[in-house]
Amino acid sequence: MADPIKVGRTQVGIVGAGPAGLILAHLLHLEGIDSVVLEMRTRKYIEERVRAGVLEQGTVELLADMGVGDRLKREGLVHHGVEFRFNGQGHHIDFQALVGRSITIYAQQEVVKDLVAARLASGAPIVFEAADVTVHELTSKSPKIRYRKDGVEHELVCDFIAGCDGFHGVCRASIEKSLTMYERTYPFAWLGILAQAPPSSHELIYANHELGFALLSMRSPEISRLYIQCDPDEDIANWPDARIWEQLHLRFATRDGKWKLTEGPVIQKNIAEMRSFVADPMQYGRLFLAGDAAHIVPPTGAKGLNLAATDARVLARALANFYSSGNTDLMDRYSQICLRRCWKVQHFSWWMTSMLHRIPGESAFDRQRQLAELDYVTSSRAASTALAEHYTGLPFTI
Ligand code: APR
Ligand code: PHB
Numbered sequence: 001m002a003d004p005i006k007v008g009r010t011q012v013g014i015v016g017a018g019p020a021g022l023i024l025a026h027l028l029h030l031e032g033i034d035s036v037v038l039e040m041r042t043r044k045y046i047e048e049r050v051r052a053g054v055l056e057q058g059t060v061e062l063l064a065d066m067g068v069g070d071r072l073k074r075e076g077l078v079h080h081g082v083e084f085r086f087n088g089q090g091h092h093i094d095f096q097a098l099v100g101r102s103i104t105i106y107a108q109q110e111v112v113k114d115l116v117a118a119r120l121a122s123g124a125p126i127v128f129e130a131a132d133v134t135v136h137e138l139t140s141k142s143p144k145i146r147y148r149k150d151g152v153e154h155e156l157v158c159d160f161i162a163g164c165d166g167f168h169g170v171c172r173a174s175i176e177k178s179l180t181m182y183e184r185t186y187p188f189a190w191l192g193i194l195a196q197a198p199p200s201s202h203e204l205i206y207a208n209h210e211l212g213f214a215l216l217s218m219r220s221p222e223i224s225r226l227y228i229q230c231d232p233d234e235d236i237a238n239w240p241d242a243r244i245w246e247q248l249h250l251r252f253a254t255r256d257g258k259w260k261l262t263e264g265p266v267i268q269k270n271i272a273e274m275r276s277f278v279a280d281p282m283q284y285g286r287l288f289l290a291g292d293a294a295h296i297v298p299p300t301g302a303k304g305l306n307l308a309a310t311d312a313r314v315l316a317r318a319l320a321n322f323y324s325s326g327n328t329d330l331m332d333r334y335s336q337i338c339l340r341r342c343w344k345v346q347h348f349s350w351w352m353t354s355m356l357h358r359i360p361g362e363s364a365f366d367r368q369r370q371l372a373e374l375d376y377v378t379s380s381r382a383a384s385t386a387l388a389e390h391y392t393g394l395p396f397t398i
Contacts, residue, residue: 005146005153010036012319013145013158015133015171017046017126019108020291020308021164022115026066027316029122033323036156038130038147040165043116050194050268051108053219054204054302056393057101059309068114076106077218082391084356084378085207086371088255091378092203098385101392105204107219108305135161135174139285159286162315164308166292167277175284186274186298186353187360188212189232191239195224197264200252206300206356207251208374213300213357214251216261224264229357232273241266274298274353276346281335288315288334295342300356301349306393311338314398330398337398348390 012028014021017039028035039046055063055076063069080096095101119126130147137143138161145156163171172179199218207214212229219225228247230239245263252261277296282289291308314337318330330337355373359366377383 003153005155007155007157008036009157010034011159011323012162013143013156013160014038014162014164015135015145016163016165016169016291016293017041017112017116017128018164018166018291018308019111019115019305020293020312021162022112022119023062023066023309023312024162024164024290024316025124025126026068026115026118026122027312028319029119029124030066031316031320031323033319035124035162037119037124037126038133038145038156039126039128040130040133041128043126043128047109047113047116049109049112050192050270052299052302052304053105053107053217053225054306055104055106055111056306057103058393058396059306060104062309062313063111063114066118068118071110071114072104072106075110075220076104077220079103079105079203081203081388083201083203083205084374085205085252085254086209086374088253090205090254090259093378093384093388093391095388095392098381098388099392101388103302103392105218111305133165133170135163135171135287138175138287141286143286160319161287163287163289163293164291164312167296169293171287172279172289172293175287178284179279179281182276182278182280184276184350185232186276186357187232188229188357189234189274190215190227190272190299191230191234191236191244192225192227192268192270192272193241193244193266194219194268195226195264195266196222197224197262198222199224200259200261205252206352208356208358208370209251210358211247211251214248216252223267224262230271234271236269236271239269241269244269272299274300276350278339278342278346280339282311282338283335288331290315290338294338295346297346297349298353300352301345301391303345303349307342307345310341310396313396314338317398333398341394341397344390344394
């Protein structure tokens, strides 16, 4: 006879312990709403996964308000602007002067570590290594999540399910037939390295060069994060460290020859594809999608984590309203509220991507138009204000 299924109960079942799932779980906890987080990976894996590292001011404020901002405040690097570099010249975009706002550099896996610690300190569960997660009866009042843990089958009966399981998760895949999907892939990718080298600039540098895009970012005063544009089907084996450094030197070089890139041992190397994706609506019955499960942006605008955080914020507010007063207005408008912001962020991320990369097959006309756009964005107060407003984060509205 088959082993019996172990049945559990919670108010909100959350699939995925990335930023979206963990922020949602903690916000719900602060509202007195219980949840169970199911994560297919180990704690070590999610706490070491190298991702982006730019937090909008609103995300920093959210994490601080949630009580998980202490280490971020101590270790995060506050930046008041960024540099755009093209035609061998740097142009500073001063966020503070233009919109009075800033961004903070703090790696996504550090945000994840802080959120996991807060969650476990609150005594609420994260089930790591939850295998074969599936979602059921989504249009009923008691949707269910089934999974296996240590060989035992579980069923979690919920009031609501939050699909925070990223782009390759099961939640969106289970409701795909009822969604409209919008997608765009880009004919280039990013080769990223982490290097044990002090950042060569105190600000991020986005460079548009004849050889392709390059980005200088950082993780700490000792660690640089650097990216170069490459072909999407590029084999990383073709990129020994020396070739990457050579390209970085060329792409960041200034006309006066004075700018210097500091090299150091490469401690991590990866190639990431570039994609824009939106699923509409972000809800089906009592299943709500949040973060990368619902949308993907190319990394040029540094928006993925920030967009995941705002989805979680809207969903937590909607659930809190429901549990405190039975009011479903925000739940009904969840998708509409999130998609309105998402499409603006999609536009910004696409715009940054098209302005900064070399587009394969572009005409000489297109190249000149792109350089004129960069010239305009870095010299017009109106244009750079729009960029600063987007980059530091649009206001949170519901
Ligand atoms: N069952 C359980 N967990 C799953 C499943 C599954 N079937 N599929 C995926 N997961 C987990 C992943 O292991 C991951 O930990 O869901 C989590 C999703 O987290 P993220 O991919 O980080 O997505 P999200 O929380 O939406 O955060 C968006 O992450 O992709 C980056 O750069 C992107 O910054 C953005 C942020
Ligand atoms: C990063 O630090 O990893 C980073 C910074 C800016 C981006 C994308 C990634 O636009």
